[in-house]
Every structure is written in structure tokens, then in C-alpha cells.
Amino acid sequence: MARxxxxxxxxxxxxxxxxxxxxxxxxxxxxxxxxxxxEIATDKVDSEVPSEVSGVLVEQLFxxxxxxxxxxxxxxxETEGDAPVANTTEQIAAPAEVAVIxxxxxxxxxxxxxxxDFSGSDKFFSPLVKNIxxxxxxxxxxxxxxxxxxxxxxxxxxxxxxxxxNRKSGVVEAPKAVVPTPKxxxxxxxxxxxxxxxxxxxxxxxxxxxxxxxxxxxxxxMVASVxxxxxxxxxxxxxxxxxxxxxxxxxxxxxxxxxxxxxxxxIMMEAVAKALKDFPGMNISVDGDYIIKKxxxxxxxxxxxxxxxxxxxxxxxxxxxxLVGMAKAVNDLGNRxxxxxxxxxxxxxxxxxxxxxxxxxxxxxxxxxxxxQVGILALGAIRxxxxxxxxxxxxxxxxxxxxxxxxxxxxxxVDGALGGSFxxxxxxxxxxxxxxxxx
Numbered sequence: 443m444a445r446x447x448x449x450x451x452x453x454x455x456x457x458x459x460x461x462x463x464x465x466x467x468x469x470x471x472x473x474x475x476x477x478x479x480x481e482i483a484t485d486k487v488d489s490e491v492p493s494e495v496s497g498v499l500v501e502q503l504f505x506x507x508x509x510x511x512x513x514x515x516x517x518x519x520e521t522e523g524d525a526p527v528a529n530t531t532e533q534i535a536a537p538a539e540v541a542v543i544x545x546x547x548x549x550x551x552x553x554x555x556x557x558x559d560f561s562g563s564d565k566f567f568s569p570l571v572k573n574i575x576x577x578x579x580x581x582x583x584x585x586x587x588x589x590x591x592x593x594x595x596x597x598x599x600x601x602x603x604x605x606x607x608n609r610k611s612g613v614v615e616a617p618k619a620v621v622p623t624p625k626x627x628x629x630x631x632x633x634x635x636x637x638x639x640x641x642x643x644x645x646x647x648x649x650x651x652x653x654x655x656x657x658x659x660x661x662x663x664m665v666a667s668v669x670x671x672x673x674x675x676x677x678x679x680x681x682x683x684x685x686x687x688x689x690x691x692x693x694x695x696x697x698x699x700x701x702x703x704x705x706x707x708x709i710m711m712e713a714v715a716k717a718l719k720d721f722p723g724m725n726i727s728v729d730g731d732y733i734i735k736k737x738x739x740x741x742x743x744x745x746x747x748x749x750x751x752x753x754x755x756x757x758x759x760x761x762x763x764x765l766v767g768m769a770k771a772v773n774d775l776g777n778r779x780x781x782x783x784x785x786x787x788x789x790x791x792x793x794x795x796x797x798x799x800x801x802x803x804x805x806x807x808x809x810x811x812x813x814x815q816v817g818i819l820a821l822g823a824i825r826x827x828x829x830x831x832x833x834x835x836x837x838x839x840x841x842x843x844x845x846x847x848x849x850x851x852x853x854x855x856v857d858g859a860l861g862g863s864f865x866x867x868x869x870x871x872x873x874x875x876x877x878x879x880x881x
Contacts, residue, residue, distance in 0.1 A: 446495045448479060448517040450510045457786045459511050460484045463655070467499050473519060480516070483655060487753065487784045497521035567597060568666055574602050599730060656751045667813045672853035675808050676862045680869040682824060683843040685709055688877045696881050700766055704881070707743070707798060708768035710821055713871035714796055715739055715761040715768075721864045725793050727814040728855055742792035742812060743772065745779035754812055755784055756792040765881050799848075800824065806846035816856050819865065822846035 450460060460482040467479045478490035479499065501518035504510055565586055567575070575585050580602075588605050590597040644650065653661065689704060696704040718725045718739050727734045741760040744752050755775040757763070763771060778784050794815055799807040800823035807820045822845045829842040849865035 444521050445500070446493075446497060446519045446521050447515040448491070448493060448519055449515050450482070450512050451491065452512055457484050457512065457790075459509055461655075462504055462506055462508050462510060462516070463488065464506060465502060466490070469499055469502060471499050473497055473499055482510070484786055487786055487789060488782060489785065491516070493519060495519055495521050565596075568599075568670070570599055571597050571602050574599070574606075578606050580606075654749065654751075656747070656749065660751060663813070664810050667810050670813060671811050671816070673808075673811065673850055674853045674858070674861065676849045676851075676858070676865050677806060678847050678849075678865050678869050679844055680847055680872050681829070681842050681844055682706075682872055682875075684875045684877045685872060686824065686843040688875065688879070691877075692881055696769075700769070700881075702766075702769050702773050704769055705772070706824070707796075707821075708765060708772045709875070710798075710872070711741055711743065711757065711760060711772065711796060712763075712765055712768050713868050714794070714819060715741060715763075716871050717864055717867040718794055719761055720867055721860065723860050724817050724851070724856065724864050726816055726855065727793070728816060728852065729814065733855055736793040738791075738793065740791050740793045742795035742815075743775065744795065744797035745776050747779060748782050752797075753779055753784065753789060754792060754795055755779055755788045756790065758791065794818070796821065800845065806848040808848060809850050811850055811852055816852040817861070817864070818850050819868070820848040820850070822848065 461484075462480055463483045464481040465479070466481060467473055467477075473479060473493045473496060475494060475496045476492050479493050480491050482489060482491055497519040499517060500520045502516075503514075503518070504516050510516055567585065571585075574580075585597065585602075588597050588601055589595075590601055592598040592601070685706065689706065689709070693704045696702070722735060725736045725739055727736065738759055739761040741757045742754040743757065744754050747753050755778075757768070757771045757775065760768065760771075775784070775788060778788070792812065792815065795809075795812045795818040797807075797809050797818060798821045799809070800821050803823055805825070806822040809818045809820045811818050824843055824845045826841050827844050828839055829844065830837050831840045831842070847865050847869060849861055851861040851864075853861075
């Protein structure tokens with residue numbers, strides 16, 4: 443008999459930890475190779491962890507809702523014969539590296555019995571600051587005492603890094619005492635009152651439902667994005683009559699030849715990718731006072747999960763795909779999102795996002811930017827509307843297929859000229875669509 447250590451596998455770029463949401467196998471249960479043992483959740487997607495060996499589960503090292511780091515052993519499986527040398531090729535490490543990892547894990551267990559929870563704090567901390575605090579073992583009370591240099595005294599990345607550097611060197615500034623004066627005391631009290639949540643009145647017939655884990659994450663992301671970026675919007679109406687006619691003409695042949703349905707989404711995504719090549723200033727991210735120009739155009743597309751929440755899988759190198767490739771990518775990500783089969787890598791690395799609010803019948807919307815990107819485009823519903831048609835013989839009223847594009851962008855780094863020009867270029871590509879093109 444041999445004992446096999448089931449470790450939390452590497453789940454994608456920048457994913458360092460996951461929460462155990464459910465054990466599918468209990469101690470004493472038999473497990474077949476490649477059979478799922480437990481379910482986990484990252485801040486992006488939910489997935490299962492399979493066993494690489496057949497045997498009996500003899501120990502669960504973590505419980506439900508526990509936070510586990512990538513590479514940590516989460517269960518022990520007893521097998522017949524010798525256990526494999528390593529869990530996966532990605533987890534093979536030199537003995538010295540293994541010792542360092544084990545020491546780090548043990549130190550973390552000694553310094554923190556449970557992951558820090560900042561939800562009880564009255565102060566706002568960005569996700570980046572909270573992640574740094576968790577990694578460095580900074581308590582909630584300690585974090586609240588750090589003097590912030592950001593807006594309204596918020597703690598920035600630079601503030602917490604400076605604090606950590608001082609703490610390691612043994613030089614930690616004590617919190618500065620605030621001496622109230624008659625002139626400023628009253629405004630301070632008023633600000634504190636305005637930041638407090640308004641009490642909610644609950645009647646006897648009301649139902650109270652706790653947010654699920656994904657909804658809590660989405661809520662946090664949305665609030666953080668609004669507090670980070672200066673959101674502004676530009677709107678433009680687009681005549682997509684030619685696209686509607688072309689799709690109606692070729693959709694049956696397209697599905698027969700490619701085995702894929704042809705929706706409007708890949709056509710729109712193709713136009714967005716072209717416009718991003720024309721305006722690389724929209725394909726950027728912001729990190730403090732620095733602007734990062736992205737080399738690749740990776741388009742995020744909002745998609746529905748089985749529970750009704752939305753997630754943003756990413757089409758990598760979208761500008762290099764033709765319409766067939768774009769349609770296959772859109773359908774694949776959309777179908778796997780609906781089935782709950784997305785992988786962590788599927789949601790990483792987006793540089794710009796598109797959301798189709800027209801799916802729900804909305805004419806247009808004002809979407810919130812997907813951080814750390816600087817722009818997001820909402821596609822409105824396509825509608826038949828009366829429109830003025832200009833011809834050499836004169837103008838007349840006709841029925842056209844039109845839609846609105848709503849562009850939200852970060853006014854810290856994108857001015858109105860760039861934001862408006864970009865969405866106008868998308869509209870120009872859509873209106874100039876060739877009805878005689880092949881797919």
C-alpha cells in the first residue's frame with residue numbers, strides 16, 4: 443500500500459488559490475483514476491479536482507469553504523503498489539524547492555489560523571490591497587491603521603508596500619493621532635454619516651436571501667471598478683441592414699459547412715478587433731501612474747453561467763481570427779460557460795470587453811469597465827426602425843435594421859476624442875459590411 447498526496451493543481455495564469463466548495467468523496471470512499479474528488483472555486487470560475495490514481499480516500503486535509511494555495515496537499519489517497527513520484531509535471535520541484543514550499547506553508551499555518559476577512563471593516567480597500575495584505579499576514583486592524591494617500595484617505599498599493607518594507611526593517615510608524623478642532627469636527631461627522639449604509643426596512647412577509655459566492659464577487663468587482671475608473675460613455679446608432687440580410691442568406695450554408703451556428707456576435711467582435719488595431723490606445727491597462735500598452739488583442743465576451751450570473755471568457759488574439767474562427771471561439775466559450783465547464787485560463791488576459799445587452803431586449807446600456815481594462819462596448823438590440831435614406835435621386839423614408847453601440851471608457855486615460863472615435867470606427871466597419879463576402 444502507498445499513500446498518494448492529492449495537491450491543488452495549477453489552474454491558470456495569476457491563479458494562486460482556490461476555495462473548496464464541496465467534497466464529492468468522503469473518507470473511506472473508493473476513487474477511480476480521473477474521477478472528481480472535490481469541487482473548488484477561484485475568483486473566476488468553478489471547477490473539479492480529479493484524482494490521478496485509483497485508491498481509497500483516507501484523509502481530507504481541508505474542509506468546505508477553506509482557502510487552499512496552489513500546490514498544497516488537500517487529500518491523501520491510499521493506493522495499491524507504489525504511488526506516482528509527482529502529482530503533475532507542473533508540480534515537480536527540486537527537493538530544496540519542496541522544503542521551501544513546506545516551510546512557507548507551515549509558517550502560514552502558524553501565523554494565521556484562517557484567511558483574513560476584510561468584509562467587517564468600515565473602510566474601503568481595493569482587491570489588490572486586500573490580496574497583498576493576505577499574502578503578508580496583515581490583520582484587519584493593522585490595515586485600518588495604515589495612513590492612506592489615496593482619495594478620501596484610501597490605502598493605495600504604494601502605501602501598503604511602503605508599510606510592509608518598514609515593518610520588515612523594524613520601522614513601523616504608529617498611527618497618527620487625530621486632534622479634532624471645532625472647525626473641522628462637524629464636517630468629519632457628516633462625511634462619516636454619508637458613508638454609512640442606509641438601514642433596510644424588513645417586513646414580516648419579506649424574504650431574506652443571502653448572496654451566493656459568485657454574486658458577492660461580482661458585487662465587489664463592480665463597486666471597485668466604479669471607485670477606480672472615471673466612467674464616461676459615448677453612444678452611436680448603427681445601420682446593420684446589410685449584416686442582417688447577409689446573415690439570413692448564409693446562415694444555413696454556414697452551419698452545414700462549419701457545424702456551427704452563425705450569430706451576430708462574431709460579426710460584431712470582428713469589427714471590434716479591427717477597430718482596436720486602428721486605435722491601440724483603447725487596448726491598454728492602467729497600473730497606478732503607468733499605462734501598459736497590450737501587444738495582443740484579447741476580447742472578453744460577457745456570457746451567462748448556469749446560475750444566471752455573468753462571466754467574461756476571453757478570445758485570445760482575436761484580431762488574428764477570420765469570421766469562421768471567431769464564430770467557433772464565440773460558440774465554444776458561450777457553450778462551456780452555460781455548462782459551467784470554463785477553465786481558469788479561459789477568463790484570463792482580456793484587454794477589452796464586449797457585452798451584448800440586446801440579448802435581454804435592451805436598446806442600449808452603460809456597462810461597467812472590467813478592470814484593469816479601460817473600455818467596454820455594449821451591443822444593443824437590433825430593431826426595425828423608420829429611417830431617412832439618402833440617394834442621388836433624393837431622400838426618402840424606409841425601414842432599416844438599426845442598433846445602438848454604447849461605449850464606456852476610463853476618462854483617466856481615454857479622452858472623449860479617442861473614446862468617441864473608437865466606437866465610430868466600429869460603426870463604420872459594421873455599416874460597410876460587404877453583402878457579397880464569403881464566410
